[in-house]
Amino acid sequence: MPRLNPALPAIPKTYPVQGYRHFLTPLRKLIFDYDAESPSQQGVRSFIKKPLINLARENPDVEFVVRRLKRGKAAVLRGHYVNGRDKVICVNKLEMDGVSNKVNLLLNSSGAKIKPLKNLTLEAAPASESARGVWSALHDQTKAGQGYGI
Amino acid sequence: MPPRPSTSISSAFARLSLSRGLQTTAPLPPPTTPLPPSDIPSSSTSAALAHLPPILPSSSSSSLTTLPNSTSEAISLISSQSTSSSGRYVIARLYSRNYLLHPKDILTLPQLKPIQAPGSTLSLTKVLEVGSRDYAIRSQASNAAILKRSMNWKSKRLSSFEGIPEGLVDCNLTILEHTKSPLERILKKKRRKGYKKTIEHKQGYTRLRVGDILLKGEKEI
Numbered sequence: 001m002p003r004l005n006p007a008l009p010a011i012p013k014t015y016p017v018q019g020y021r022h023f024l025t026p027l028r029k030l031i032f033d034y035d036a037e038s039p040s041q042q043g044v045r046s047f048i049k050k051p052l053i054n055l056a057r058e059n060p061d062v063e064f065v066v067r068r069l070k071r072g073k074a075a076v077l078r079g080h081y082v083n084g085r086d087k088v089i090c091v092n093k094l095e096m097d098g099v100s101n102k103v104n105l106l107l108n109s110s111g112a113k114i115k116p117l118k119n120l121t122l123e124a125a126p127a128s129e130s131a132r133g134v135w136s137a138l139h140d141q142t143k144a145g146q147g148y149g150i
Numbered sequence: 151m152p153p154r155p156s157t158s159i160s161s162a163f164a165r166l167s168l169s170r171g172l173q174t175t176a177p178l179p180p181p182t183t184p185l186p187p188s189d190i191p192s193s194s195t196s197a198a199l200a201h202l203p204p205i206l207p208s209s210s211s212s213s214l215t216t217l218p219n220s221t222s223e224a225i226s227l228i229s230s231q232s233t234s235s236s237g238r239y240v241i242a243r244l245y246s247r248n249y250l251l252h253p254k255d256i257l258t259l260p261q262l263k264p265i266q267a268p269g270s271t272l273s274l275t276k277v278l279e280v281g282s283r284d285y286a287i288r289s290q291a292s293n294a295a296i297l298k299r300s301m302n303w304k305s306k307r308l309s310s311f312e313g314i315p316e317g318l319v320d321c322n323l324t325i326l327e328h329t330k331s332p333l334e335r336i337l338k339k340k341r342r343k344g345y346k347k348t349i350e351h352k353q354g355y356t357r358l359r360v361g362d363i364l365l366k367g368e369k370e371i
Contacts, residue, residue: 017254019324019359021371023269026327108268110327110357117258117331117355125254125360131232131239131282 015126018110024082026110029063030103031078036068040093041075047099059107077102081111214285221318224287225365232282234362234370240321241292243276243313251321251360261328261354271322272358277314280363289314318366323358330354 018024032052034044048066056064077099079087087109089102124130141147218224232238235253242249249257251274266272278292290296290312302309336349364370 017359019269019326020254020361023324025269104265108265108328110268110329112327112329114329114332117329117357118353120258122249122251123256123258125252128236128252128254131237131252133283 013127017126025059025061026081026083027059027062027079027107028082029065029078029080030106031065031067031076031080033067033069033073033076033078035071035073035075037071038075041091043093043095043099044075044091047096047103051096051100055103062107077106079106079109079111081109083111085111085113087111221287221366224285225318225367227285228280228282228287229365229368231284234364234368237282238363239279239281240274240277240319240363241279242274242321243278243291243311244274248278251363253360253362255360256326257323257358257360258355259358260356262325262356265328266325268325268327271324271361274319274321274323275316276311277319277321280314280319280365287314287318320364320368322361324361326357326359328354328356 018026032044032048034048035041036045052064052066056062075091077089077091079089081087087106089106091099091102094102138148214227218227228238239250239252242251244257245259251257262272276291277289278297279286279288281287291300296312297308300308300310300312330352331354332352334351334353336351337346338349339346362370
């Protein structure tokens with residue numbers, strides 16, 4: 001007889017499972033805010049001029065926005081994610097490669113808040129039970145005399 | 151010697167009163183809340199245990215009298231109890247560690263290089279065991295003694311991996327993201343030597359979503 005799952009709760013709840021049987025790029029929009037004259041923002045300006053165009057072609061599901069700020073503002077990369085959060089990285093004084101690294105950081109992230117992952121190797125599926133079930137001393141019959149009998 | 155009461159329920163209560171330490175052995179007043187159902191209160195132990203779940207019968211329907219003859223038979227047994235998306239687990243080997251995975255689990259590993267874009271899939275090739283609640287297909291590698299014997303300490307590799315044959319189990323991991331941990335500040339100090347330094351460290355991680363566990367012949371939905 002196939003094993004029946006326990007009774008469902010009175011008000012059923014759905015749990016989002018990102019990346020299961022489908023994949024939606026978490027990054028929606030990437031904004032490059034830069035100052036046209038500041039000498040420390042030479043890296044960003046050179047990145048926007050050439051590599052950004054190829055990057056935008058390679059990532060068609062991300063919206064790339066370039067904004068020129070007024071004098072004195074810092075160069076910033078703003079990544080807006082599907083979960084509603086945004087990651088903001090200042091790229092002042094960085095060279096083109098440094099800016100590229102920060103851009104990849106934003107592209108690879110899911111936008112989730114940074115949390116300690118040292119002790120979180122396996123995060124169980126939402127609203128699921130393990131396939132083999134939970135051990136019970138009363139039902140353990142691996143050796144003779146185990147479990148309980150009347 | 152206390153007087154023997156007439157009814158069986160009151161006799162049980164009388165015996166309980168001795169264990170409870172009551173001053174009287176007279177029958178207790180009728181309970182205000184309904185008692186749990188007891189069919190035959192012949193002995194006090196059976197009445198006390200009546201509300202516990204029944205013990206599993208020794209010859210349950212899921213226990214096998216003979217092992218299946220062929221792999222397809224074993225697969226059908228597992229399929230009868232589970233689907234590709236629930237009720238099934240797989241023990242796979244990844245970077246010298248064994249993980250017990252269910253569909254939809256999130257596996258967090260140190261950043262996997264070369265860095266692949268989120269959304270790309272990795273397939274589990276080294277599978278030790280696949281199963282459902284009562285049935286499992288195990289391989290030689292799931293035997294710890296055999297696995298240890300195949301470990302070559304000098305080359306830090308397995309000389310041979312006798313896992314489940316390829317094509318039997320198909321399970322993919324989807325890369326969700328490459329993140330970093332919060333900043334850790336590690337303080338190093340040696341006393342009376344003027345040596346003190348702070349190391350700032352952010353560990354990179356790759357988070358992976360386990361996909362459906364497809365057995366031979368099963369199609370992905």
